[in-house]
Each structure stands twice: as C-alpha cells, then as structure tokens.
Amino acid sequence: MTAPINRPQEGTLLELRNLRTHFSTARGVVRAVDGVSFTLDRGKSLGIVGESGSGKTILARSIMGLLPKRGTIRHGEVLYAGQDLASLGLKGMRKFWGQEMSMIFQDPMTSLNPLMRIGHQISEPLRVHLDMDKVNARATALKLLQDVGIPEPEKRLDQYPHELSGGMRQRAMIAIALACGPTLLFADEPTTALDVTVQAQILDLIQDQRRDRNMSVILVTHDLGVVAGHTDEIAVMYAGTLAEKASTTELFANRKHPYTEALLRSIPRLDQPSHTRLLAIGGRPPDLITPPTGCRFAPRCPYAEDKCRAEIPELEAASADHSFACWHPVGSPRWQSKQDELVSTGVLSASGGIA
C-alpha cells in the first residue's frame, strides 16, 4: 500500500539543469540559487552543505516547487524521473507532494500544526492521497509512529505537538513525511533544533528508513560533520552556486575546492564542542544581490588572483564522481606556492590545521 509496485529500483531519479531561483525585492534581485546542476540516483543520499544564507533551503524548496509564486523568478529545469516538474502545474505538484517527494523541516516546533493532534497530522496525507478511511489511517499512523521509534506511540496519536519532547516532535515529523511512502525525501537541517544526543539518533533514523524504503534522500545542513557519516554524496554550496560535488569518501580524501578545504578545516574535533557556523573562514559570504563578477569565493579565498575575480569557474567533472568549480584547486601549482607561504608565515601549521 505504501509504495507504488512498479517503482524502478535504479537509475537517475532527479536531474537539475542550471536551476536559478531569484527573488525580486525592493533592494534588487536576490540571486539565492544561481545556476545549480546535478543528478541524484534512486536510493542514494546527497548532502548539501554550506554556510547560513548560501541558498540550501531555497534550493531544496525550489526543487520541490514549494516557494511562493509571488516575487520568485525561477529558471532552469528540474527533471524528476525524466519529467519536467514545471510542466505539472500546481495541481500536478499536489499529487507529487507527500506521495513522491516530501520534506522534513528544520524546526518541528513551528512546522507541526500546534492546534492539531499528532495522529491527525499523520493520517491527513494518508486520507487525502491514499483514500484511507479513518480507522485504517489511524492504524497506519500508529504503525508509522512505531517505525520512527516514538515511545508509547498509541498515546502520542492523541497528543498535541507541545506535549512531545523536541526529539519526539522531529520523529513525528519524519512519520508524516514518510506516511505515503515518498521516493525522494528532503531533510532541511533536521537536527539543528535538537539536543546533540538526539541529533545522531534522528540522522540514523533517516538513514535506516532510506535503506528500508529505497528512498533517495537530500540532506541539507551547514555541518559537514553531519553529512559525513550519513550520505553517499556531498554537494558543497557557496553563495547560491555549487563549489564542489563528490562522493563522500572522495570529498574527504581528495577535496579540490578551497572553500571545501576551509570547511573541512573547520569541522569540530570530537574533543571540542560542535560549531554551528564556519568560524575558521574569515570574512562573510557575498551579497546575493550584487555577487562578485568572477568566482564568488574570491574575496575570501587565499589563492585568488585576477583571473578568479574576472572569470567564473564552471563546475567541471574531474572524474566520474567528482566535480568542482575552481581555477586553482587544491594541489595546483598556485595552491602549492600559496600554501607554502601560509605555512612559512605561520598562519597554517605544517599539518594543515590552523596554527
């Protein structure tokens, strides 16, 4: 009942072609997502990592088509199982939402309806999409609450969000997102509102469910440490564009983009408290109304030179599972000479960490 029977198990599920999402505001056009392309295979998980304001949420919502029409300018294509989502219209999207793709939001406190019982909130999509009757929907909701590991699930059905702990609320939200057996699950910073101890449990839960249900997952986070153990691939986002995309192992072993390099350097060690922001990188992300003409990272990049400031580096594939957008990637001659300079002036320690 939960999954369409003829769902293919492999192949490309999602393809973005030069997706742009701009907002027209009083100050000017905000280029929140500015030309993002990637593909995601069925059953795979992709982490989208970037600082606050880099456009991760807008990217996820653009793919899903959830942004309000007012003031939003959208270009490019989103192909879902080969179909251009823009051609579906709002009515068509409504059939997709919940059934084909669904989303776990950042803050379960504000994303759950405070005035509606948990059970009702879970059974709602079941009744709307799968035409279940009340009894059936309630039984399924109970089963879902069990699946996501909520203690005393029976009791939770009739409770309101404010009666649950933060972790339970996020589990309830996951149950809602999973209710109709989606093929693609978005999770937008699903753990930032939670205790550190609960965070790992929630991420594991999402991974387990992905495996059980053969879903694809897009996990949005500002914390590289979070995606490290939980996604197959990672896309690093900077100021509305992709800086680098690779399989998780490849990215950690062989990072190419200076921004990724800086991100990795700022991952908190196990023995230190977790950072929520990328403290190790100086400067701030550029203004998205008038971004730098060349490489957007140039103002903060230690390896930047004239070409970087003049010409935009395109995202190019270096190997089958690795692409990056940089004129002087890690390991290049310019990178090497600058690196030596930084070590000799004592900014970096010889091992690569911050001195």
Next chain:
Amino acid sequence: MRYFAQRFLQLVVVFLIVTFVTMVAIQAASKDPARDLAGPLNSTEARVEEIRKHYHLDRAYPIRYAYWLKNLVTVDLGNSPTLGASVRTLVGQRAPITLLLGLYSIVLALAISLPVAVYAAYRRDGPFDRFISGATFAAVSLPNIILAVLLGYFFATRWRIFPYAASKIWPWDNPGEHFKNVALPTVTLAVGLVAIFVRLLRSDLVNTLQSDFIVMARAKGLSPARILWRHALRSSLFSLMTSVALQFGGILGGAVVAEQIFALPGMGLLLFQAVQQKDLLVVQACAALFALAVVIINFAVDMLYAVVDPRIRHARALG
C-alpha cells in the same frame, strides 16, 4: 477547573463594580431620586418620603447598592411609576429582543466574514482582496444611522420586502415573521461588524499563511481549501474572538440605536423612554442586564480560547 473558577470570580467582581458605578452615576445625576421614582405627577410629599424609605434612598450608596443587589437576586426590582408596570415585566419583555439582535448580528457578521476573509487572504493583493479592502474601509466609515435610513428606504419603503415599523414577534411564535422583523436592524448592525471582522481575520490569516506549518501542510500535498479551513483558520481566530468579546458592549449600544430607527420595541426603546422620564429603576436594570450580557460573552469567549488552542487548555489545567 481552578482557572475556570478564578475567571468566573473575576467577572462577578467586574459585574459588581460596573453596576455599582452605574447606580451611583444614575442617582447622582438626579436632583432627588426619590421624587423621580415617585413619578412626575401626583406625588405627594408623603409618597416621596415613603419611596425614599422603601428604596433606602436616604442611606449611603453602598447600602443602597446592597439593597438593590438583594432585589436583583430575588428579581424584584420594583415598579416603574411612569410605564405602569413592574421593572421585571418591562425588562423581561424587551430585553430578549435586544440580546437576540446583538447575537444575530454577530452570527450574520461571522458567517459573512469568515469566507470573505479566507478568500481575500488566500488571494492576497488580488482583485478580490483589493475590492474587499476598499469595501470594508467604506463600511467602517459609514455611520449606522445613515445605513439604517438607506436600508429602510430601499427595503422597507420602496421595495416593501421588510416591514419598516417592526413589531415584536418571538422566534418561537412565528420564526418567519420574527426574522422578517429583525432583518433590517440586524443587517444595520452586521455591516460594520463584517468590516471589522474581515480586516482582523484577513490580516491574521495572512500572517498564519506564512508560518512554517503551512509550508509543511503544502508539502503534504493538501488542497488549498483544506490548508485554509483546517490549518490556517483555526490559528487565526484569536483576534477575532477577542474582538467579538470587546465589541459586544458596543453592539448592544448599536442595537439600541437600530431599534430606535426601525421602531423595534426592544430594550433600546425602553431605555430611551426611561431616561426621558427619569425612571431610574428601569435605567439601572437595563444597565445591569447589559453589563451581565457583556460579562457572560467575555467569559464564553475566554472559555472558547481553550477549546481552540490545546496549549491554553493545558496551561490552564496546570495553573
């Protein structure tokens, strides 16, 4: 339950204060309350003194008030010298019409405002929303009297759909005639209320529609109708409920005016006559009844908050 009791007690106190203050105000405005109560005509000195003793008008206000309260509780409020009937009968005959008028206008206003506000908020800044914004603005600025005269002219005098000089027919006697008779005064009152309700509800809805849980509801693939009516509306009702409670006194005041214009024999008419004839007991009883109605509505709305929002319910259960 403790909250319930606490709130109830609060409202009893409010009622006592309001009725005490009105009593003092009404009686202090009179040169000699006893003489007024005796009636303008045929009041001998002896009769005036007898009345003074009977209503304890020679005592201090708090004591007079205590006696009045005792009379109120036993529903024996004395006789009206000018209207020739007991205050209880007079108020009992007239009050229900006014209260019904107030309630009808609120119900009618809500029935119109809810769908209008929901649609305006859904299509925010669209043609309908802009039209409603203009129309409600016009309605707020339109005085009740002018509206009543216009309604009376077209619907009663010209088209004869509704009676102009309405008469009092109880809904349980003849519902059709009853509603025909109260239609115009009800509409007169409702127009201004619709304008206020629509504006309040629309702006709250617009805010609610931006909240995270609405994005979540969309992401679940729910229809706009379901999102609006099941998810957004409920969270947006609080200003509206508060406004109903706050406006209720004003609505009763408006009902008094509307009754005058449409010659509907409700409390308003009674109050007018009583004030003119310095019939202090009737005025006091009317004021007390209005105060009671306002207090009860406020109490009901307060309880309604808890029905709508489980968080309030739970907080109260704890507190």
